[in-house]
Amino acid sequence: MKRLLQLGFVLGLVGTIVAAYFTPWFEHTRYRSLTSVVNNGGRLEQFVVQLPADRIESVADSRTGDSTTRLSHFKLRDAEGNVIGLAAKHELTVDSSMESSWLLTIPSRGTIALAASSPNLDSIESIVAARGLAAGQSVDQALSIDLPSPANSVATTGEFSDIEFELVETWVVTGVDDDGNIRGTLRLNTIGRQST
């Protein structure tokens, strides 16, 4: 009986330690990558943000005088509508140009950090307003707006490592709510090419 107690002790001790090492403590749900090959090489993958459903929070930080930093946070979907990750966008003006930075994070795959610089200081809200859509209004025919300056990846992690990405923002706007927030779909079209 004493031998059995000792045997059980050793088995329990070793089993617990082996489990601590080999247990997959955190496995993130992985959806298949919905990619296609583009004509001139590279891999196209579209990420989608449905607005307002996927808007987490937007912040305008104007603690430093004239300068305002806009922070936007979204849930990120694949082309089939599955929520696969999180996205953040920072916009600020530096030396009279609009600097936009994107962070696309997909827990099961990795992260892409991208940056774009544009001489056009207009926000998407002001572009939409200039197209005649004011707060509280909707349109039957959605407005499709491509932001002119694509963003390019600066850093990547996980399975995105060693891939260079270009990102084009396409806003498909169906309306603006009473608070001035856009309703519609934000399509983030990425083209990835192997780093040279």
Add this chain to the structure above:
Amino acid sequence: MKYVLSLLAGLMLGALAGLALILFNPLTLNQSDPLSNPEWVFNYSLAAEHTWLSTHDDRLEIPVVPRDAPLLWENGVRGSLISAMPLQGESGSPPAAGTRISFASSETEFLRSGLLVEDHWLISVPDVGTLFVHATSNQWPLLRDTLVRVNWLKRSWSGPGRYDPTRGPANAGAEVSGLSGVFRGLRGHGHERLSLESYAGSLDPLTGQLTIKVD
């Protein structure tokens, strides 16, 4: 029957001894060294009044800010944390704004590494530019002292506590990349220090300091 009971008693004692070893395993309690003479220092607080946004899947002991912020309940983002907060520099530095997206790493194990978290920061300094910081952090020492010790084992808080969780991904710490403005093209390393003065079931009083050193 008594032989089975002996075996079961042995198994339970062995498992308890194994758990105790894991709890006090010095390999998972190691702290990293801070960076010497960092060029940039960003201080932040997890307190709700100092945070613009903090949301997760409602399983963390961190308040959701604002209260009506959408929870991250979907399968693809469950276990993630997204937060945004003002960052205070050292005296004379302009205030910055930060977004942090974190999720538990699939590399986590409790013999050598501890509870690893992948942290991704976007940090924007007005009129200067934006930085991206990727850190792999071992949050096990913090969680052991708070969640395990106080919440689960019902022991008293032993703090105040100071934690240096940054473990990588580089040998020198977190990897830093300049995205825009003056930071464009910059490469460097980062380190995070967490301080917890008190703990009563929530990580609300946690403060952090992120330091950046340019290569």
